[in-house]
Amino acid sequence: MFERVLIANRGEIACRVIRTCRRLGIHTIAVYSDADKDAQHVRLADEAWPIGGPRPADSYLRSDTILEVAQKSGAQAIHPGYGFLSENTAFARACTEAGIAFIGPRPESIDAMGSKAAAKALMEQHRVPLVPGYHGDNQETDVLADHARKTGFPLMIKAAAGGGGKGMRIVRSEKEFADALASAQREAASSFGDTRVILERYVDHPRHIEFQVFGDTQGNVIHLNERECSAQRRYQKVLEETPSPFLNAERRQAMGEAAVAAAKAVSYVGAGTVEFIVAQDGTFYFMEMNTRLQVEHPVTEETLGLDLVEWQLRIAAGEPLPLQQEQVHARGHAIEVRLYAEDPDQNFLPGSGKLRTLHLPAPSRHVRLDGGVIEGDTVTIFYDPMIAKLIVYDADRTQALQRLREALAECDIVGPKSNIAFLERLVSHPVVIEGRIDTGYLDRHLDEFLTGDTAPSHHVLFAAATAALLHDERAVLAGAAHGSDPYSPWSRADAWRIGHAGKRIVALSLRDQRYEIDAHGHDGDYQLQYGTSHCDVRGARIDGEALSARFDGQGMRFAVHADKERVSLHDANGQRRHAFVRAAAFAWESKAGTGGNQIIAPMPGRIVLVKAKTGDNVEEGQELLVMEAMKMELALKAPRAGTIESVSATQGEFVEADTVLVRFAS
Incomplete structure (x- = not known):
């Protein structure tokens, strides 16, 4: 067995490999980019070496630099993880030539299977069933278009050197083919440095x-x-x-x-x-x-x-x-989902930023967490925005799904937006519960899994307000315990004042909608009012992560996380998550009516295509720019019909979030 192993990767998979190596007594060597100098895989490894700038091309894809580190550090083997150099034939061969074991297949196997086109040709020789299509060497646009017509529509365009859904497009008609091909080739070039594609009949x-x-x-x-x-x-x-x-x-x-x-x-x-x-x-x-x-x-x-x-x-x-x-011999059933920093309600726009709160369920025989970040770490713009993998196990599928629902309910992320609520709806959906889902179901029925603009019910509002009140009272009492007079009536959070009954306003916002709930009472007994709706709350308590109370005499229980900034809770049936932001009681700035006269960068990224110029007359929804950020392409479209006053973006330029890219004439 090896004594010293270098992990040529980052994040979750690097941490995963380090854990196994440590259990086996193997000395681990990490590498890191400038953006990852404080990352968890750097902290977990026995030693760590810098390899360059934050962009993958300047660090994790620099095979020569990684090999140099391996030789200097005395590594006997390199584990490439997945992504980056894991399927790079030249790197695997260079490791062997340097006398360092590559923990993966032989270079010849990567060559044979690393290209979708080559793999299909090989499988064709061995009589493995293939989907009708084209996987030839001639990549001229006219040739591909001709084979597309022969294959028939709908069809799939796939990056020949691809994986992970990159460089893939579904084309439903001949008139869509040229644009879809160009987009797939751009993404393939960016992700794999190879523009070759294959075509496949789309299986229904x-x-x-x-x-x-x-x-x-x-x-x-x-x-x-x-x-x-x-x-x-x-x-x-x-x-x-x-x-x-x-x-x-x-x-x-x-x-x-x-x-x-x-x-x-x-x-x-x-x-x-x-x-x-x-x-x-x-x-x-x-x-x-x-x-x-x-x-x-x-x-x-x-x-x-x-x-x-x-x-x-x-x-x-x-x-x-x-x-x-x-x-x-397999036993039981296991399911995995991936927690991402992304906004499902904004077309799954990847997010970045500091994880101010990262609360995940405790690991157990039934719950496993594989992650590469902890609370306080930053999700950067340079890499995949995965926060953690959540894996559950139980005796059968029904019990495993219930374990997953319970585990997701315990997750709470503050900082960049996350896909937790989306995953909760996914694992409670009948098509998943009944095992009927196909690869296109989510794209065909995405609205069924998104939070949308549905207003919270009044009982959810009253439960959220109750959780906020209990949190504030507990926080004030904890602070007062260290003060000069902890028993003073002024050291309470029930709004008590001489001469009138105390009244508090709990101000919450959800998806830019503000809710003000009037509250009287304290210590778990409250009279709440929102608009013309009233609620009598009795016996409210937060025990761990559960709020229980009698709302107008009916006992109810909610999974809840509450702090001074937000309240997150599930509705009474536990299937829908509501994440309220706590707002100042008398300060509110509506975001309604903001710009239709400009296009701004939704996040940091690189402009890969500019399709508009000053003076153009465009239609609402027309694609004007294509931006690459966090390993995906984003199409930026006209917010309204009109004339373009100026275009400040140039192809290949790296822009920061909120940069104005296009302005419209008033």
Whole structure:
């Protein structure tokens, strides 16, 4: 076994690899960019080395610099994690030439499977079923357009060197093809440095099911069962689970054998994932092979009781596979979701900023958290905005889903916006509960999973106000306990004053809507009023993270987080989260009516395309700019019809958030 391992990655996966190495007594070496100098993977490693600027191209993608650090630090092996250099053939080969073990497949296997086009050609030779389409070398626009017509619409454009949904577009008609191709090629060039694409017939309502495979240097290859990844938004996986609710024993065996055959075709060594498109009738087609560990590998670990990173280390050190196929026995059900800094109600716009509060459920046999940040850390603009992976395990799928709902209810994030409420609605939706989701369902029915502009019910408002009142009283009493007269009536938060009954105003805002609740009373007994609605609250208490009280005589319980800045609670059935901001009682500035005369940068990023110029007459919704931020493209569109007065953005320019990019004539 290795004694010193360098992790050529960052964030959650670097922390994940470090934990296994520490358990095995392996000395860990981290690398970090300027943006990550205080990151958790730097703090967890036994030693850490700087490798350059914050942009991936200036640091984590600098294979020469990383190899230089490996040699200087005495690393015997490099674990590439996933993303960055994990599927880079040149890097894998350079490691071998430098006498450093690459903890991954052979370069030849990465070459064969790293390109979607090459992989499809190989699978075609081995009679693995393929979706009709084009994966040839000729990438001329006219040639691709001709093959698109032959393939038929709708079809998929995919980056040949891609993964993670980058460089993928669905095209429903011939007139959309040219723009979709250009957009996919730009994103592919940015993400992978390769503009080549493949074309595939779009399978109607498909499922996405992948198989974890492992091979060793002795020629043994096995699979470790499947993962269902059909819950996707814009080809990005949102929820992953094992076992798949769709597969029966016969389908599982057939797909598992195909996955092993695909891996053996390239003499595969290490961890890999063979991904399939599965039609509604159960017919499956090879889609691609990822020659690395996947983000969703923890669900496999939880049902098999294995550490796949340990398997990677042992196989890279020349050891045989720890198990044979007949020894692989799964138990229970595991599900994973990813907590992101993003705003689902704003088209999932990625976020950045300091995590002022990061409250996650306590780890247990049923709850696992794999993260790369802690409270007080900053989600930067330069990398994927994932905060943590939340994995749950239980005896069956029904119980695992309930574990996941309970765990999500305990999550609370203050700072950048998060997708927690979106995930809560997802795991409570009938199509997920019944296991009927396909890869396009979320995109077709996204409104069903978003918070939207629905106003909170009055009982939710009164519960939120009650939580705020209890928090304030407790805070004042705690402060008074250290004062000169803790028993003074002035050291109370019940608004008591000489000559009149105390009245407080609890001011809350939700999605720019202000709510003022009048409150009388104290210590859990209140008379509340909002508009013409009244509520008598009795016996209110916050115990841990639960508010319980009698509201107009009816006992109710809410999951709640309350502090001086906000109140977050779930409605009575526990399915909808409401995150109120606490506002000053008599200070409010409405955001209604802000600009239709300009386009501003919604976040820091790079301008990749300028499609407008001064003097143009444009229509409302017309795409004027394309911006790249946090590994995705954002289309910036005209807020109204009109004439462009000025364009201050230039292609290739890096801009800060709130920069004015386009102005309209008044």
